[in-house]
Amino acid sequence: MEKHEKTNKMGIVDKWLKKHSVAYSGATRHPFIHSIRHGTVDLSSFKRWLGQDYVFVRASVPFVASVLLKAWKESDDSSDVEVILGGVAAFNDELAWFKKEASKWDVSLSDVVPLNANLRYCSFLESLMSSDIEYTVAITAFWACETVYQDSFAHCLEDNSNTPEELRETCERWGNDGFGQYCLSLREIANRLLDKAPADVVSKAEVVFLRVLEYEVEFWNMSHAETSGLTL
Numbered sequence: 001m002e003k004h005e006k007t008n009k010m011g012i013v014d015k016w017l018k019k020h021s022v023a024y025s026g027a028t029r030h031p032f033i034h035s036i037r038h039g040t041v042d043l044s045s046f047k048r049w050l051g052q053d054y055v056f057v058r059a060s061v062p063f064v065a066s067v068l069l070k071a072w073k074e075s076d077d078s079s080d081v082e083v084i085l086g087g088v089a090a091f092n093d094e095l096a097w098f099k100k101e102a103s104k105w106d107v108s109l110s111d112v113v114p115l116n117a118n119l120r121y122c123s124f125l126e127s128l129m130s131s132d133i134e135y136t137v138a139i140t141a142f143w144a145c146e147t148v149y150q151d152s153f154a155h156c157l158e159d160n161s162n163t164p165e166e167l168r169e170t171c172e173r174w175g176n177d178g179f180g181q182y183c184l185s186l187r188e189i190a191n192r193l194l195d196k197a198p199a200d201v202v203s204k205a206e207v208v209f210l211r212v213l214e215y216e217v218e219f220w221n222m223s224h225a226e227t228s229g230l231t232l
């Protein structure tokens with residue numbers, strides 16, 4: 001009975017997704033994602049996103065490693081470490097994929113200059129690496145970051161979408177079911193920890209969740225940055 005109640009119970013993160021559904025849709029249904037889904041995407045925007053995201057993914061490796069370290073030190077459930085380790089392990093393949101994809105599109109990754117929105121997001125993640133940041137807060141940020149990509153790209157793969165063939169592989173990278181399952185595992189961890197966390201930590205995690213959504217919107221916005229918009 002208790003178990004049954006537990007599976008039916010709405011987690012804190014699920015409540016936030018409802019409460020902040022406008023902000024969440026802003027991050028997961030951005031015009032850039034719509035343009036991929038409608039097949040109207042401007043390829044220079046796609047290339048700009050690709051180069052910027054390569055820089056971001058590289059910069060997020062130490063952040064994810066810090067979440068792994070927090071899980072190892074603080075978690076009451078050893079399966080957390082395995083879930084996060086899965087995320088760490090995926091980076092190798094992901095970075096190799098970026099290199100392959102960049103050469104397909106003639107994007108020179110060594111010449112990518114990170115734009116300000118990217119730098120700001122990376123330093124936000126760096127601030128969450130501090131040992132003062134609770135594991136609960138850090139895993140919430142990590143869950144949100146991965147979930148925005150999962151939800152956005154899965155949207156481009158839905159039956160009624162018109163995603164160009166040459167962009168499907170990109171969408172599948174984050175929109176595939178395995179990545180979806182991984183995001184659900186992160187969500188369960190976040191819900192379990194938030195359930196036990198003191199109120200101030202829950203509030204901090206909610207703020208961090210909302211900030212991730214804002215940074216994600218700014219990140220997508222970079223895709224349509226013109227040269228004159230380098231300050232974005």
Ligand SMILES: Cc1ncc(CO)c(N)n1
Pocket residue numbers: 053056057145146148149216219
């Ligand atoms: C900006 C951004 N957010 C989330 C992800 C998912 O890892 C990514 N690759 N890039």
